[in-house]
Amino acid sequence: MIPWKKLGIAKIPNDGGELQLSQRGEEFSIRLSGVRGELMNSRVFNSEQVLAELGCATIKNKPDAHVLVGGLGMGYTLAAALRSVTSTSRVTVAELIPEVVEWNKGPLGQCAENPLSDPRSIVHIGDVAKLFENKPNSYDAILLDVDNGPEGLTQADNNWLYSQQGLEAISNTLRPEGMLAIWSAGGDSMFAIRLKKARFKVDIKTVRARPGKGSHHTIFLAQKPWQSSDIR
Template sequence: MPHRYDTHDAPRVLDRRQGPHGEVVLRRHGELLQIIANGCFLMDTSDGRSERLLVDAARDALDDRPGPSVLIGGLGVGFSLAHAAADPHWGGITVVERERAVIDWHLDGPLSALSADALADPRTRVLEADLVAYVNETSETYDALCLDIDNGPGWTVTKGNDSLYSTSGLASCARALRPGGVLAVWSAQPSPEFEGTLWNAGFQQVRTEEVPVARGVPDAVHLAVRPG
């Protein structure tokens, strides 16, 4: 899907805040809304195919267990949440988002148009927490983890996120999964090295699905299953 930029207008900042990990900015560029963190472009509302794939690929990799639960790591512009909530297959939807600003932009800001129905869904809950700390500390377990908090395992938004993609971080993800549960990780490009780390962390059925983009390397979703 082509980006629908108005090339005659510069991006306009709608909100700028200092969060626990630096500056986060919501801006509008033509018809698009964009999220910027510490000067690094994270995502916009132009497409959403790979975010929807993140959720669908995890669902399809699960067995036939009834009403599975999904943890979505990162609220972003809301594509993954909205897509999960539109699917009656999911029994519970938990979103972990560390930036209060992003949550506010969805609750009563410009991004609410994308997520209002999903947030009103009784299956949905939003936790304001750091995902890395959450998977390390939680006693809850899920059938699927759909993680989209960075531009990929090799391109993190903040340095502390690096540990999530290590063998020990992936072991924490495995503990937050029920037996046979699925881990899905979004990336701006495929990473064979990360596939190897998933195998080394004890996951099975490791594979990568790609989403072609107009220019450059494809987006990717890395998938792995916790042994039963």
């Protein structure tokens, strides 16, 4: 058996612990310090891709669309978003931890075929929440996979994103009929209620971790109405 080799360590802001990148042959793993376990493994990425495919389904033929991906990770959602939009579209990816971006420019890039080298990719290093401040009508789709889901795991600070106030801010940042797609390890009925309260039209999908097998993950699809007065 090939042993794991540690490639890098990165601090998570606000004393959130550490991320550790390791490689074993062609397999990569990003682990959280302590007992919190594996955040991502390069062999398991189906639901991360489906997040982008479902989130971008309504804009696949739209020229000049702008998509925001929250959380670069191993780049699978970013790569799938780039495949799901037109050649004149842009995909901004926000990543909190600078080392994750460096790892993707280096050894991790091969996992999702180097999506950061696509000229349509724009990198924002920092908290994705910053991009929801005073930027009305900016994005056609927002794809969030920054945590274990609305209940969080890596960053307590991310809870704001899933709060009523956070969802209202995200809605304001979306263009009319824009799509918010959120990855979650499991269902959350209270979160679905908050999405509806923020006037989103909500659809909830269950997607397997690997094609046809593995854990069941949840993707919340929340579409902004055409007019803010539309009640869904």
